[in-house]
Amino acid sequence: MNILVINCGSSSLKFQITNPETGETHHRGIVERVGNAAATLTLDGRSESVTAPDHTAAMRQLAARLPLESIAAVGHRVVHGGERFRTPVRIGPEVMRTLQEMAHLAPLHNPANIQGIRAAAEVLPGLPMVAVFDTAFHATLPERAYLYAIESRFYTEHGIRRYGFHGTSHEYVTGQLAQRLGQPLEDLRVISLHLGNGASAAAVKFGRSVDTSMGFTPLEGLVMGTRSGDLDPAVALWIAERGGVEHARELLNKRSGLLGLSGVSNDLRDLRRAAGEGNRWAQRALEVMSYRLTKTVGAYAAAMGGLNAVVFTGGVGENDADTRAEALAGLEFLGIELDAQRNASRGEARISADSSRVAVWVIPTDEELLIARKTLEVLSA
Numbered sequence: 001m002n003i004l005v006i007n008c009g010s011s012s013l014k015f016q017i018t019n020p021e022t023g024e025t026h027h028r029g030i031v032e033r034v035g036n037a038a039a040t041l042t043l044d045g046r047s048e049s050v051t052a053p054d055h056t057a058a059m060r061q062l063a064a065r066l067p068l069e070s071i072a073a074v075g076h077r078v079v080h081g082g083e084r085f086r087t088p089v090r091i092g093p094e095v096m097r098t099l100q101e102m103a104h105l106a107p108l109h110n111p112a113n114i115q116g117i118r119a120a121a122e123v124l125p126g127l128p129m130v131a132v133f134d135t136a137f138h139a140t141l142p143e144r145a146y147l148y149a150i151e152s153r154f155y156t157e158h159g160i161r162r163y164g165f166h167g168t169s170h171e172y173v174t175g176q177l178a179q180r181l182g183q184p185l186e187d188l189r190v191i192s193l194h195l196g197n198g199a200s201a202a203a204v205k206f207g208r209s210v211d212t213s214m215g216f217t218p219l220e221g222l223v224m225g226t227r228s229g230d231l232d233p234a235v236a237l238w239i240a241e242r243g244g245v246e247h248a249r250e251l252l253n254k255r256s257g258l259l260g261l262s263g264v265s266n267d268l269r270d271l272r273r274a275a276g277e278g279n280r281w282a283q284r285a286l287e288v289m290s291y292r293l294t295k296t297v298g299a300y301a302a303a304m305g306g307l308n309a310v311v312f313t314g315g316v317g318e319n320d321a322d323t324r325a326e327a328l329a330g331l332e333f334l335g336i337e338l339d340a341q342r343n344a345s346r347g348e349a350r351i352s353a354d355s356s357r358v359a360v361w362v363i364p365t366d367e368e369l370l371i372a373r374k375t376l377e378v379l380s381a
Contacts, residue, residue: 002026002070003372004124007077008116010108011035013058017071020372027066028368031058041065055112059119074120074129075375077168077367078113079218080106081133082159088136088374091117091129099131105159106217108253130375137167140208145303148216162220164212166194168367170202173313176363180350181309189304191297193327194365195317197225197266201293203300211303213296219253222296223289225266228256230292261285268320290326297327301334309359310336312351318364324351334358 001021007014016028029043031052039052041061052058076091082102089095096117103110120129146162147155154160170192178185185207192202199222203211213221213229223229231252240248251260259266262285264274274282301307312324321343328336335357343351352360 001072001376003375004066004071004074004120004127005077005368005371005375006074006116006120007368008055008112008119010112013055013062013116013119015062015066016368017066018369018372020369020376023366023369025368026070031061034058055115055119056122059116059123063123068124071124071127073375073379074124074127075371076113076117076120076129076131077134077371078117078131079109079134079165080163081131081135082163083139085131085133086136086139088130088132088378090378091121091131095131105163109218128379130378132168132371132374134165134167135163137171138162138164138202138209138212140210141212142210145211160216162212162215164200164202164209165214165218166198166200166202167209168370169194169313169365170200170204170209170212172367172370173311173363173365174202174204174207177309177311177359177361180361180363181359188308189301189306190308191300191310193293193297193310193312193317194314195222195293195312195320195323196314198227199224199229199314199316201296201300203304205304211300223261223285223292224257226254226257226259228252228260258285258289261288268316268323272322286326290323290329293323293327294330297331297336298334307334307336307358309361312360312362313365318362319346324360324362328360336360 002017002019005016005018011034013031013034017026027044031039031041033039034052034055039050040047041050043065050061052061082105084098099114148161174185174190174192177190178188190204192204194200198218201213201222202209219227221229236248236252239251257266258271262271262282264271264279264282271282271286275286316323324343325338328338337353337356338351338360339353342349348363350359350361
């Protein structure tokens, strides 16, 4: 059974055909610049210009090129499930109505996800569709971790609380880690670090997410490529008072983080090059990012009452050895000891020393495979 996995952005449509039982990927690609005359479709590494004025047209371009007869269902990544969707669900009219009502919880993401669902339903009628939510893995957070210290009516009336994101990635790599260690995940205390342009940490205690760095939106938490991460709320108010709410939203989401602090780039390769050439703001940005990571690892170890393993994933987590080393520097008192030669390797690897009491691994994430598996689970129930 092959599953078409769709991850729809505001101007993109990422796709992959995966067999959830074998883990084999048959086709993958992306339609970029949807709504733009310069739209392109990349399928299995080959790119071409296409006409895609909207997501439905983009989906039609896919349908003309993919082996539709081999596809049994469609699994959609949906960023925000709120408190309503704590597990994957089969998509029907009622689910669509609820998703539309909840769109305000993730205005930068969920509307695009909904467009992708509608496009697939129109172009691929008759195929069952399942929504898999980034927030669902964090539905196990205890109240002390997800409640904010503001008037309770904001939670009870408006659902303002910590939800957490990157759940499919954290769930996938912690499950894979347990297999590598040969231990049940239910016996482990794990910190998962998904580091990319967007970044988040998760404390996974005995198989359940008990804390995570992203909050009501993906803006909270770690220093990211263009997002500020944790910030005194008064700073956001100060910016909004002088430039307006939209200005503040744009600045904190798209012009902050590594890009904003360094004034150079949100790409770590550019930052390390600039830092090596003596750019002090690039050096500062890297130091702030690493310090936030180190604090988070220490805090999550305390929150779980111990630590068995740390796993790195995401574009930065999988490929930047310096970030991994800097994030864990000074944490030997927790039992973390890196092996420099192992850490310098690329791809999946154990990077902790044999003497380390805490296992440290790099495991590439595969959110599409997890979405495909969960789609199959829903349809088989």
